[in-house]
Amino acid sequence: MRMDVISSVNREFIKNQLKKGKRLGERGMDDYRKIKIMVNPIGTAEGSAYVTLGNTKVLVGVKLGVDKPFPDTPDKGVLITNAELRPIASPTFELGPPNPESIELARVVDRGLRESEMIDLERLCMVPGEKVWIVFVDIHVLDYDGNLFDASSFGAVAALINARVPSYEGSEPYDLPTRGVPVSCTAVKINGNVVLDPCSEEEKIADARLTVVMDENLAMRAMQKGLSGKFTIEEIRKTIDVMSRKSRELREIIKEGEKYEQKN
Amino acid sequence: MNDMDMVVPGELLGARREMKAGTGAYEEGESVCSAVFGRKDKRSNYVNVASVNGFYMPNEGDQVIAIVTDVDQTIWVTDIRAPSPAILRTGEAPWKVEFGNTSHFLTVGDTAVVRIKSYDEIGRIQITMADKNLRKINSGYIIEIPTNKIAKLIGREGAMVNTIKKLTKCRIFVGRNGRVWIDGENEGICKAILAIRKVEEEGASIDDVEKVIG
Amino acid sequence: MNTKENNEAKKTEKGKLIEDNGKRLDGRNLDELRKIQMKVGVLNRAAGSAYVEWGKNKILVGVYGPREAQPRHIQNPLKGIIQATYNMASFSVSDRKRPGPDRRSTEISKIISRALEASILSESFPRTTIDIYLEVLEADAGTRCASLTAASLALADAGIPMKDMVVSCAAGKVDDRVVLDLMKEEDNCGQADLPVAILPKSGEIVLMQLDGHLTGEEFEKAVSLAMDGCKKVYEMQKEALMKSVGKVI
Numbered sequence: 200m201r202m203d204v205i206s207s208v209n210r211e212f213i214k215n216q217l218k219k220g221k222r223l224g225e226r227g228m229d230d231y232r233k234i235k236i237m238v239n240p241i242g243t244a245e246g247s248a249y250v251t252l253g254n255t256k257v258l259v260g261v262k263l264g265v266d267k268p269f270p271d272t273p274d275k276g277v278l279i280t281n282a283e284l285r286p287i288a289s290p291t292f293e294l295g296p297p298n299p300e301s302i303e304l305a306r307v308v309d310r311g312l313r314e315s316e317m318i319d320l321e322r323l324c325m326v327p328g329e330k331v332w333i334v335f336v337d338i339h340v341l342d343y344d345g346n347l348f349d350a351s352s353f354g355a356v357a358a359l360i361n362a363r364v365p366s367y368e369g370s371e372p373y374d375l376p377t378r379g380v381p382v383s384c385t386a387v388k389i390n391g392n393v394v395l396d397p398c399s400e401e402e403k404i405a406d407a408r409l410t411v412v413m414d415e416n417l418a419m420r421a422m423q424k425g426l427s428g429k430f431t432i433e434e435i436r437k438t439i440d441v442m443s444r445k446s447r448e449l450r451e452i453i454k455e456g457e458k459y460e461q462k463n
Numbered sequence: 464m465n466d467m468d469m470v471v472p473g474e475l476l477g478a479r480r481e482m483k484a485g486t487g488a489y490e491e492g493e494s495v496c497s498a499v500f501g502r503k504d505k506r507s508n509y510v511n512v513a514s515v516n517g518f519y520m521p522n523e524g525d526q527v528i529a530i531v532t533d534v535d536q537t538i539w540v541t542d543i544r545a546p547s548p549a550i551l552r553t554g555e556a557p558w559k560v561e562f563g564n565t566s567h568f569l570t571v572g573d574t575a576v577v578r579i580k581s582y583d584e585i586g587r588i589q590i591t592m593a594d595k596n597l598r599k600i601n602s603g604y605i606i607e608i609p610t611n612k613i614a615k616l617i618g619r620e621g622a623m624v625n626t627i628k629k630l631t632k633c634r635i636f637v638g639r640n641g642r643v644w645i646d647g648e649n650e651g652i653c654k655a656i657l658a659i660r661k662v663e664e665e666g667a668s669i670d671d672v673e674k675v676i677g
Numbered sequence: 678m679n680t681k682e683n684n685e686a687k688k689t690e691k692g693k694l695i696e697d698n699g700k701r702l703d704g705r706n707l708d709e710l711r712k713i714q715m716k717v718g719v720l721n722r723a724a725g726s727a728y729v730e731w732g733k734n735k736i737l738v739g740v741y742g743p744r745e746a747q748p749r750h751i752q753n754p755l756k757g758i759i760q761a762t763y764n765m766a767s768f769s770v771s772d773r774k775r776p777g778p779d780r781r782s783t784e785i786s787k788i789i790s791r792a793l794e795a796s797i798l799s800e801s802f803p804r805t806t807i808d809i810y811l812e813v814l815e816a817d818a819g820t821r822c823a824s825l826t827a828a829s830l831a832l833a834d835a836g837i838p839m840k841d842m843v844v845s846c847a848a849g850k851v852d853d854r855v856v857l858d859l860m861k862e863e864d865n866c867g868q869a870d871l872p873v874a875i876l877p878k879s880g881e882i883v884l885m886q887l888d889g890h891l892t893g894e895e896f897e898k899a900v901s902l903a904m905d906g907c908k909k910v911y912e913m914q915k916e917a918l919m920k921s922v923g924k925v926i
Contacts, residue, residue: 202532204530204531204532204571204572206530206574206605207572208600208601208605209604209605210572212603212604215649216649216653221649225653225657240735241735241814242815243769243770243815243816247768254721258814260766260768260769262767264773281767281776285764285810285812286762287720287723287737287738287810290741290744294762335767335768337767337768337773337776339766339767339814341737341739341812342720342721342722343722344722469919469922471833471842471915472839472840472841472842473877474878489798489838496841496878498798498839499838500833501836515836515921515922516725516834516835516836518724518743518836546757546805547805548745585754586754586803
């Protein structure tokens with residue numbers, strides 16, 4: 200496992216700056232880095248989105264296939280989310296089977312998509328008990344600089360709202376039926392100070408992490424507390440409050456994604 | 464913008480009978496060719512190619528900033544941004560270190576200004592802290608710049624880095640491995656970081672830097 | 678798992694891949710390359726990187742190293758180890774691919790590593806590895822050639838010393854005609870596929886594979902076409918490097 204050690208002086212500097220409400224790169228405590236979303240860059244995918252969040256770069260692809268439904272939900276389509284932390288993205292990512300980090304990432308993004316009910320899985324049933332659409336959401340991390348939860352979620356949502364159900368046995372293709380745009384917000388706590396959208400240096404010294412997925416009505420659909428530190432309930436309330444306000448802005452960015460043009 | 468001095472790996476630089484291959488170049492058959500993508504620099508009887516993007520290759524005598532990544536009974540293992548880690552033996556430290564007491568002096572995450580001493584029998588890099596001007600770093604902030612931007616940051620006879628030092632009232636040490644240590648008041652450090660990034664990314668001039676620092 | 682129906686190879690009315698007028702399905706001539714775009718230095722963490730769009734192929738390569746070889750027992754005291762890993766994203770192909778290495782990816786990783794070894798001056802970095810990660814984000818035939826071409830750019834971007842750039846291109850046979858740079862439909866329904874990689878200065882071959890059927894004469898033609906293709910792609914590599922520092926050749 201390759202280490203990526205942060206120096207103790209840098210750690211102290213960042214902590215001291217946070218006490219004064221200052222972050223690296225002149226960011227405010229609640230500021231997100233620059234977000235760019237490119238929609239449907241991948242022609243072989245039924246939907247896709249390329250997200251850059253500061254220096255973090257994630258590509259999410261949506262593929263649809265037909266198969267048997269799960270036995271306990273014979274009239275519903277299936278959503279399967281997978282995440283790959285490829286070594287191209289960071290010296291700390293290794294080749295090999297999915298590790299706890301990539302599994303947690305996939306499951307948290309999945310929870311946000313599933314619990315927000317953004318895909319009407321019942322509409323993806325073709326023959327109950329026999330044939331349903333399986334929606335695969337594959338998260339491919341390409342460059343790591345913190346906050347993979349939000350970057351991946353933005354990409355998954357953007358890819359889904361722009362995805363097309365392909366033709367099957369002569370049927371016409373149609374837009375994947377989605378409703379709503381869930382928004383993921385992630386914060387970390389460093390030495391008592393809470394900041395949104397952590398970069399990798401901040402993640403290295405974070406004590407605790409909180410991800411919340413919200414819908415248009417500011418109802419919370421999914422939550423995950425990560426890392427081994429603690430939050431007080433007050434800190435969580437305050438953070439959710441900030442995230443609620445932020446989520447509106449972020450939702451517009453996700454809906455706006457710039458469409459990719461295939462030139463070749 | 465045409466530039467005939469930029470060469471790519473494999474490009475022919477000249478004949479072997481006329482010149483030798485310096486850094487960034489190699490000799491094969493009758494020719495001297497570029498090994499990297501960069502600017503060719505013909506000297507009296509040899510030719511170098513300065514790589515556009517480089518990694519740090521340690522030379523004996525270089526002063527660099529090391530970060531401790533592992534601690535053992537008699538040595539500290541450090542990262543100096545080179546292809547291999549650098550070893551600091553207790554004998555090369557400025558303190559009297561008893562066997563097993565190494566982490567009391569330097570632990571994982573600690574940083575120090577060190578000098579490259581030598582390569583040992585099995586090719587590992589050995590560093591030392593035994594000179595007067597070498598020291599453990601206790602405050603401030605360390606940033607990294609590509610090694611090929613070091614010259615730009617220092618400037619002609621130190622003009623650029625001295626300007627930044629003066630305007631931000633910070634002490635700045637530029638390690639040969641592209642690690643830069645900035646020390647001073649936090650606000651000054653922030654301004655220095657901004658200025659250094661501007662020089663690194665946009666090739667800013669002294670005037671640009673003065674404007675950024677304000 | 679069923680596939681999209683509109684995935685089947687488009688064919689002309691007579692079921693051919695090459696029209697009577699010598700044009701291919703995408704309008705190209707027999708000896709024409711697909712449209713290629715290259716960009717160097719696109720990733721932040723990797724020491725060197727490159728992105729190549731070759732027809733509909735989209736390949737991203739990141740290089741790390743030279744760095745300490747881990748685990749220790751793989752270290753070579755005489756030189757650095759070159760490890761290329763070719764990986765296709767699940768969504769890069771029409772029928773979703775299960776994540777993880779398969780036998781094809783493992784083989785391609787190996788031949789790409791060997792091709793790059795022929796050029797990288799690895800004696801300067803004993804006990805290290807140079808890791809090259811090739812991610813195929815969208816595939817449309819010729820991914821190994823595009824990947825290797827991109828890898829060479831990423832290595833140059835990382836400042837890894839090499840004897841020469843490595844450039845790769847494929848030729849093949851389709852409807853009994855020898856053609857350059859097969860696209861997906863031609864690869865699926867064609868008669869031969871011959872990927873080739875060379876060191877452009879000397880023209881020496883560092884990668885060559887064949888599947889299909891080629892007579893001796895067809896082989897000569899195909900190799901010649903592929904090498905011409907390589908030379909053209911090499912010019913694009915140089916241009917991409919120069920562009921990365923704001924220069925024009």
